[in-house]
Amino acid sequence: MAALRFLSRKGLGASYKVLRTFYVHAIRSLIDYSAICLPNLAPPVRASLEVIQNNALRIILHAPMWTRLVNLRLEGELPSLHGRVTLRATAVVLQLVQRRPELAVSVLLKRLLSRPPDLAPSNDWARGLVAALHRLNTAASICREPDAPCAGYHDPPPWTPPPFRFVFPGEGRVRNCVPALLRQRALARVEALQRWSSTDYYTDGSVTANEAAGAAFVCGNEVVSWRLTPGASVLQTELTAILGALRKIKDNGGTIFIHWVPGHVGLQGNERADQAAKDACSLPNITFHLPDSPRTILAPIVKATWQWTREEHLLLTTEASRSATWYGRATGCVPLPLLPHTPNYVLVRLRRLRLGFHCYDQLANTNPSPCHHCQDQEPSPLHHYILRCPVTHPLRANLNRGFTWTHIDEIDAPSIIANTPLQTLLTTVEKYPPPR
Ligand SMILES: [Zn+2]
Incomplete structure (x- = not known):
């Protein structure tokens, strides 16, 4: 994690893509390797594991500690580790049972998976794993017998020409x-x-x-x-x-x-x-x-993992979470496309608008710092930047004529981000950085 933090420093030029790739291949791969043992973890231990990815997401997206996690997962295209662990563990079980059926561990797993779900072992190391596979309805597909050759088929002798x-x-x-x-x-x-x-x-x-x-x-x-x-x-x-x-x-x-x-x-x-x-x-x-291929078995798990993340976001939105609602309205929960020719600092500023987290002054309950561009002081510097700051008028160019700035409801700020062309957003944040 220290290496990831180092790479994300200003001036090193590590973009979102580089940081995300580093996390996925150097850090998350360690979790992938041990995935088969992890479905058994107690919820508190699992939560502490999840902290690793949460911290990585904050570093990759240059977001502060108080950013809503579900927004980070959607923006960084990394669902929770719980889903990832289930996926990798299923892939390993699948490989063991179908490709190395002679191993003792494969025989054990197959026996456990063949039992009815309510007869799952209570104190076995595979308990959590078997329960998860039953919940995902994959147990029967994993235990499927390998394809038998056609009747009458025999391996041809090596000297016969290929068919x-x-x-x-x-x-x-x-x-x-x-x-x-x-x-x-x-x-x-x-x-x-x-x-x-x-x-x-x-x-x-x-x-x-x-x-x-x-x-x-x-x-x-x-x-x-x-x-x-x-x-x-x-x-x-x-x-x-x-x-x-x-x-x-x-x-x-x-x-x-x-x-x-x-x-x-x-x-x-x-x-x-x-x-x-x-x-x-x-x-x-x-x-x-x-017959079910590994892809057919694993694809529903990938889908379910994303479904959990979207449901979590939807639940927070219905509970009127300000930050979840902001992200949903500003982005439609679609991550930012890769823009290879845009400088990294511009993308960091644009993501700041998309994630919509509070400024530090707001959290610390101190007087908000005056706007860097017009010196106005407002309780919510981000709303001021999007709705009223004179330098960001291109963002509001598409709004209906005949309104005055003070008439715009505060909730409209994320809609302005959603309705402004990407190029206008990029040039505006490049010239005038948003408050943090
Ligand atoms: Zn201003």
Whole structure:
């Protein structure tokens, strides 16, 4: 933590991104390593662990001690450690049970997870972990037996030729190529493959924003598609499409080549497969069931962790917490996007407006310091800065004409931040720093 504090010093140039990365990889990773032992912690001990992240968030966002924690978690995109510990512990259990089932610890975990939730052990080290996995409804998916090979399958002897060959283009980084160039190269490769006796199958998979998944292959006029189990990963959809095509061609004999071609560059067969996979996502029934992948098991935990943070914010807002309401109104609970070309001190000042914490004078109940820009003295220097300070008039340029400054209700200050274009906010805080 001392290293993080040192990096955040003025003049060192460590931005939000650098500080957050340092925290995640150098500090939080230690908690990740020990996650499997942590779900058992008593609530007071767990709270003291949470203090580590709270302090880190204050350093990363340059916020004082009295800033509302839930605002910091939303702005810093770091939900509470409790959720993180559950996620990492589940990932470790999943890996142990599914990949190393022969280990004694895997056998024990599997036995505990197979019991009904109310029979969970009372004094075992895994008690908290097993209870958490039952609460998240992941116990059954973790204990699932591994996929059995197809009936009659046996490993081929090493001297038999492989059933198919993968061909990857050796053209360097695809991301650095323009689509027209990718298209040209792909067309050249496809043309080089085509023989009078060859048949081309194009395959593609698709995952929508609401986690529906589809896969399809196209061969000439034939289009075959499946709607897959919701929550499938992109890799699973792609592999299902390839599997579908392989099953179709397995009896034809001949050599099979699997070529990678770039998507969305106008290759006709590929575009058709892409569209068929997208259409399959909205089929009424699931036509291809996939077993739960680690992603399918872990994604709901990530979602639940964020849900807890948002619910905490909502609860505070309904309880009329001034700072939670401010953050919600000023930002819509959406974190600031990364602005790589903006100086760090400007972003720190902008975050000060978004988080809306009180100035030190207000907390200390002393007379507030006069405004740095106009020397006015008001009980709430932040409200003065946003609503009445003459130097920040660009922030109020979009408000309706015909009002006087004194008529604006105090509660409107966060709405002004929400409704001012980002560039105006940045130039204003760069020229005229807000009070702290
Ligand atoms: Zn002023």
